[in-house]
Amino acid sequence: MGSERMEMRKRQMSVAQETTSSMQGQPDEGNRGSNACCFCWCCCCSCSCLTVRNQDERTRAASHELRTHSIPSCEESSTPTLEDVNAWGQSFDKLMRTPAGRNAFREFLRTEFSEENMLFWMACEELKRESNKKRIEEKARLIYEDYISILSPREVSLDSRVREVINRNMLEPSQHTFDDAQLQIYTLMHRDSYPRFMNSAVYKDLVQSVSEKSAEA
Numbered sequence: 164m165g166s167e168r169m170e171m172r173k174r175q176m177s178v179a180q181e182t183t184s185s186m187q188g189q190p191d192e193g194n195r196g197s198n199a200c201c202f203c204w205c206c207c208c209s210c211s212c213l214t215v216r217n218q219d220e221r222t223r224a225a226s227h228e229l230r231t232h233s234i235p236s237c238e239e240s241s242t243p244t245l246e247d248v249n250a251w252g253q254s255f256d257k258l259m260r261t262p263a264g265r266n267a268f269r270e271f272l273r274t275e276f277s278e279e280n281m282l283f284w285m286a287c288e289e290l291k292r293e294s295n296k297k298r299i300e301e302k303a304r305l306i307y308e309d310y311i312s313i314l315s316p317r318e319v320s321l322d323s324r325v326r327e328v329i330n331r332n333m334l335e336p337s338q339h340t341f342d343d344a345q346l347q348i349y350t351l352m353h354r355d356s357y358p359r360f361m362n363s364a365v366y367k368d369l370v371q372s373v374s375e376k377s378a379e380a
Contacts (some may be wrong), residue, residue, distance in 0.1 A: 304334035
């Protein structure tokens with residue numbers, strides 16, 4: 164699945180680049196003189212293209228900052244107790260309610276190359292806590308680009324109905340734009356990944372480690 168997504172992305176990017184190159188190589192004759200700066204590689208400080216380019220770079224930098232700081236590679240959490248770890252084995256909801264539980268589950272998801280499901284769920288939770296309209300719109304756009312777009316290597320698996328709901332909601336993004344999608348991914352992790360996590364070396368090693376520390380104490 165991952166290789167197919169990458170191949171699709173490469174093909175679409177190649178087509179887009181060829182189209183752009185063709186348009187740049189064949190400008191409209193009537194506008195060649197007045198818009199010459201837009202079809203050359205020269206740097207002209209007075210050219211409006213430079214201003215637009217700088218604005219685009221600032222926008223990309225802001226987007227990168229949001230991506231970098233929104234989802235930590237590992238959430239801060241206290242060391243789980245044996246009672247905590249046993250509770251995770253009995254309830255997926257309890258696992259997902261604690262940072263330590265999510266960290267352990269994320270570690271397992273990485274081994275299955277499906278960490279994007281947890282990252283998407285966490286991004287949706289963060290979006291719900293946002294109150295600034297401008298930041299809501301920006302975060303919603305980043306979530307769409309990172310986890311919903313078919314061009315993204317981290318695209319999550321959603322059915323067509325949920326995708327249609329998201330596309331409608333993106334016309335006016337809110338904290339709840341991805342609620343249906345978040346629930347579907349939560350259910351997927353619960354039914355598909357969680358049972359394997361319970362039988363994984365990640366969970367068994369964690370239980371053993373916590374048990375040994377508890378015995379020493």
